[in-house]
Amino acid sequence: MRLSRDLVASLLPIYPELEPEARAEVQQSVQEFMAAELTLAPWHLRSGLFVLGLACALHCRLCLLGRPLGAVPPERRAAVLARWERLAGNLGRSFLRAVRGMVVLAFYDHPLVLARLGAPDPARRQAERRAYRGRRLQERHA
Amino acid sequence: MSGTYRIAQPVDLSCDVLVVGSGAGGAAVAATLTRAGLDVLMVEEGPYVPAERAPAQLTTAFRRLWRGGGLTAALGAPPVAYAEGRCVGGTTEINSAIFQQTPPEVLQAWARQYGIADFGPEALRPYYARAAQAVHASPPSEPVGAATERLRAGGEALGWRVTALERGHRNCVGTNMCAHGCPTGGKQSMSATLIPAALAKGLRLIAECRVERLVFRRRRVATVLGSARDGHGMRHPVRIRPRQVFLCAGAIHTPALLRAHGWRRNIGTALRLHPTIKAAAIFPDTIDAHAFAVPQVAITEFMPDVRLGGSLFSPSTFGMFLAEDWGTRAALMPAWRNAGLYYAMVRGQGRGSVRPLPGRGTEPLVRYRLAPVDWQGLALGLERVGQALFAAGATRVVPSIGGHPGWNDPARCDEFSAGGLPVGRSNLMTIHLAGSAPPGEVEALCATDSFGRLRGLENLIVADASQIPEAPGVNPQATVMALAFRAAEAYLAQPERARRQRALAEIDRR
Numbered sequence: 001m002r003l004s005r006d007l008v009a010s011l012l013p014i015y016p017e018l019e020p021e022a023r024a025e026v027q028q029s030v031q032e033f034m035a036a037e038l039t040l041a042p043w044h045l046r047s048g049l050f051v052l053g054l055a056c057a058l059h060c061r062l063c064l065l066g067r068p069l070g071a072v073p074p075e076r077r078a079a080v081l082a083r084w085e086r087l088a089g090n091l092g093r094s095f096l097r098a099v100r101g102m103v104v105l106a107f108y109d110h111p112l113v114l115a116r117l118g119a120p121d122p123a124r125r126q127a128e129r130r131a132y133r134g135r136r137l138q139e140r141h142a
Numbered sequence: 143m144s145g146t147y148r149i150a151q152p153v154d155l156s157c158d159v160l161v162v163g164s165g166a167g168g169a170a171v172a173a174t175l176t177r178a179g180l181d182v183l184m185v186e187e188g189p190y191v192p193a194e195r196a197p198a199q200l201t202t203a204f205r206r207l208w209r210g211g212g213l214t215a216a217l218g219a220p221p222v223a224y225a226e227g228r229c230v231g232g233t234t235e236i237n238s239a240i241f242q243q244t245p246p247e248v249l250q251a252w253a254r255q256y257g258i259a260d261f262g263p264e265a266l267r268p269y270y271a272r273a274a275q276a277v278h279a280s281p282p283s284e285p286v287g288a289a290t291e292r293l294r295a296g297g298e299a300l301g302w303r304v305t306a307l308e309r310g311h312r313n314c315v316g317t318n319m320c321a322h323g324c325p326t327g328g329k330q331s332m333s334a335t336l337i338p339a340a341l342a343k344g345l346r347l348i349a350e351c352r353v354e355r356l357v358f359r360r361r362r363v364a365t366v367l368g369s370a371r372d373g374h375g376m377r378h379p380v381r382i383r384p385r386q387v388f389l390c391a392g393a394i395h396t397p398a399l400l401r402a403h404g405w406r407r408n409i410g411t412a413l414r415l416h417p418t419i420k421a422a423a424i425f426p427d428t429i430d431a432h433a434f435a436v437p438q439v440a441i442t443e444f445m446p447d448v449r450l451g452g453s454l455f456s457p458s459t460f461g462m463f464l465a466e467d468w469g470t471r472a473a474l475m476p477a478w479r480n481a482g483l484y485y486a487m488v489r490g491q492g493r494g495s496v497r498p499l500p501g502r503g504t505e506p507l508v509r510y511r512l513a514p515v516d517w518q519g520l521a522l523g524l525e526r527v528g529q530a531l532f533a534a535g536a537t538r539v540v541p542s543i544g545g546h547p548g549w550n551d552p553a554r555c556d557e558f559s560a561g562g563l564p565v566g567r568s569n570l571m572t573i574h575l576a577g578s579a580p581p582g583e584v585e586a587l588c589a590t591d592s593f594g595r596l597r598g599l600e601n602l603i604v605a606d607a608s609q610i611p612e613a614p615g616v617n618p619q620a621t622v623m624a625l626a627f628r629a630a631e632a633y634l635a636q637p638e639r640a641r642r643q644r645a646l647a648e649i650d651r652r
Binding site: 122 | 194196200205214215217221313317319325326327328432433458459461462466468469472475478499502506507544566
């Protein structure tokens with residue numbers, strides 16, 4: 001659980017820049033998404049992610065002399081994860097790529113991030129498009 | 143919807159026909175049989191999510207509508223990520239509703255190879271027509287958006303055939319949330335069309351009900367056991383005694399369920415799919431691909447073997463594409479308004495398998511191996527999609543290959559034509575699965591007879607994507623629906639006396 005939290009913190013994109021409170025909120029949301037995804041994933045994929053996650057955690061602890069990933073500066077975290085990618089072969093790379101894919105997807109799906117990007121809020125867009133379609137159908141019937 | 147139920151206690155039900163699964167196949171069967179006056183019960187593993195409650199965020203849609211939260215893959219080298227719906231309406235709730243008929247020459251070849259009776263372009267014509275009518279298959283709604291126009295312009299500039307894709311929609315307003323379950327009701331998925339029609343004719347539908355066990359007696363499915371979730375998340379046992387079962391759980395779960403019960407002959411042994419590789423294009427100007435529906439044209443010059451088209455785009459899907467190689471691609475994220483996602487899809491000749499995981503009930507383990515010709519097709523498709531996007535004005539095209547920096551020049555797009563794609567670094571996906579229980583009279587190849595009846599069982603008919611014998615080279619929803627309409631009609635066409643005799647015999651047995 002702690003590794004998952006630290007990984008999310010390490011892999012969270014830096015663009016667009018967010019206020020610290022907003023970033024914390026987005027990070028929490030991404031963590032919740034990750035936890036839900038791991039529950040829903042097919043058993044064999046979930047098991048694979050779990051085993052590789054444990055191996056990654058062990059690697060990080062060894063590299064950081066026992067300190068957790070979240071307790072070191074971001075540059076150091078990035079270096080430790082980059083070393084994992086180099087050393088862990090295809091499976092290790094696939095693990096990190098899968099986790100990063102979920103983190104990035106959830107990050108850029110968050111309304112606070114979308115607002116900062118200048119993209120429409122999804123809930124508002126839904127409501128607008130429903131209303132627009134309703135008007136079009138009414139016009140057609142009229 | 144009236145007629146949908148949530149179970150709050152153990153139940154024991156009986157019916158004329160049990161339909162397992164509510165996607166394109168199950169809905170077509172239920173609509174046909176309820177119209178004929180039969181007592182039809184449908185069970186669906188996922189929830190019912192009406193348009194007015196469709197999730198606004200893709201991450202929520204993954205959790206509520208997609209199987210495995212969207213984390214499903216056929217294992218192999220490389221693995222192929224695949225997508226399936228797990229909700230009332232099945233995959234029709236998360237796809238783009240593109241409506242295409244399988245090319246006549248492909249249907250004819252299947253009829254010959256598998257010995258499928260009463261099968262071919264002419265025989266299927268009325269069923270395709272019924273499917274088209276059910277989903278209101280129609281040309282794209284305007285405006286289609288710049289992502290579509292760029293693909294069209296690129297293909298036409300190179301002199302290639304570009305085709306507008308018919309979609310199952312009624313007044314689509316381009317919300318670009320097809321994968322969320324359409325929030326406006328514009329997409330004519332099964333939950334918007336055939337399922338309400340069947341409910342109006344008396345269909346009983348139990349959502350969040352998972353089939354776990356089939357009990358056989360004298361070459362018949364006597365009882366179906368499962369469990370259903372109530373409004374508080376508690377599961378309750380469900381016992382169903384059907385006269386006839388239509389298994390419509392899709393190309394993965396139909397074979398998994400059958401194999402878990404010992405039915406193995408040609409079941410789950412020849413899974414087919416459309417291996418697909420994506421490419422992102424960066425244009426010098428804003429195209430706002432997120433503001434319109436999925437690109438609604440395809441370059442069909444190289445069909446049925448290779449099709450080039452456009453994918454769903456949002457900041458999150460673009461980010462996920464870049465995350466395949468975030469170290470080198472993250473810098474492209476600020477250009478998201480200038481970007482589009484496109485693909486090359488091949489009519490796969492490789493084969494896969496579906497097996498129940500030991501000790502995990504009917505949970506499937508899916509494997510797939512691409513044929514050498516598939517790799518050639520993907521390399522060629524990627525080259526051509528790159529050329530088309532540059533012809534449309536792209537300044538950079540990034541293929542979905544780990545560690546690839548992208549192309550800045552159309553002359554570089556043939557990079558993989560000689561040596562092929564790098565197997566270990568190519569990221570493949572698909573949303574089209576087929577072939578895991580093929581129909582026909584050639585018993586060495588086929589799992590069922592020509593109309594979906596499982597050999598060795600008197601009252602089980604398969605009617606879903608597993609009945610499409612091979613990868614069709616086009617979006618399969620129309621063919622799934624056509625085959626399901628045909629299977630349901632064939633069932634109804636059995637002589638009434640024979641059906642009555644069977645029903646009486648069944649009553650005697652009970």
